[in-house]
Amino acid sequence: MIFKELAIPGVYLISIEKHEDERGFFARSFCQKEFAEYGLCTEFLQCNLSYNKKKGTLRGMHYQIPPYEEVKVVSCLQGAIYDVALDVRKNSKTYGKWVAAELSAENHQMLYIPAGVAHGFQSLRDDSIVYYQMGSFYQPDSGEGIGYNDERFNIQWPILDKIISKKDQSY
Template sequence: MKFEELSIRGAYLIELQPIQDERGFFARSYCNKEFKENGLNPQIVQCNVSYNFHKGTIRGMHYQADPYEETKLVRCIRGAIYDVIIDLRADSESYLQWAAVELTGDLRKMLYIPAGVAHGFQTLQDDTEVFYQMGNYYEPSAARGVRWDDPAFNIKWPLRCTNISEKDAAYGAFELQ
């Protein structure tokens, strides 16, 4: 795997290194040792799938509060997404900055999201499926979010929002901690 650090401290775009032959290819998509060597949390305790019917759907921006903060390894396995992260760690040099990458089922890249960073995405195609590997268990009492269109972050979404949950749409404006 190839690890490329993003502008958000501790966030990485991870590219598979396929070995190809006449049958297709084989590639490692996770290796505990390689994650540790790159300073990433290798713990995976839960896996989730998000299936999205329509292009323009937004999910996010989600995170879990301390002590239930979670790392995420996100991969689009069908379709395409514009994947966005916001650094909410007050002690980080990239605090309140956001970064985005495009993930597609065809390119097979993954986004590693460190604990304390909010995450969300917008589907760029109909019938898009996203696979998450989580570093901590979901704890409903710790679930938090910030508005996808909060002017504090001014995220540049590529499409008009066509679908968002009531919960995600109801998050209030971000307030400094």
């Protein structure tokens, strides 16, 4: 795997290394040893799927407050998403900054999101499926969110016609 740290400390774009032949390819999407070499979470306690029926579906910006912060490794198994990480760690020198990456079934890339960083995405195609590996269990009472359109952060979403839940609109 190839790990590229983005402009927010601890946020990594992870690319697989394909071993291809006439049948297709084989690649690792997780290796405890390699994740540990970068100081990343190596224990995933929960995995989630998000099916997004329509292009433009926006989910986020979500995070959990202490002591239940979440580490996430996000990938797109079908379709494509615009995946966003927003630093909400108060003592971080990149507090309020965001980064984004296009994750798709074709590029097989993953976004590693450390604890204290909010996460959201917008589907770029109909029928997109997002897969999350979670470093901690979901704690509903610790879930928080930030408005996808909060002017303090000015996240630039690629699709103007958004489909957003009432809960995500309320942040």
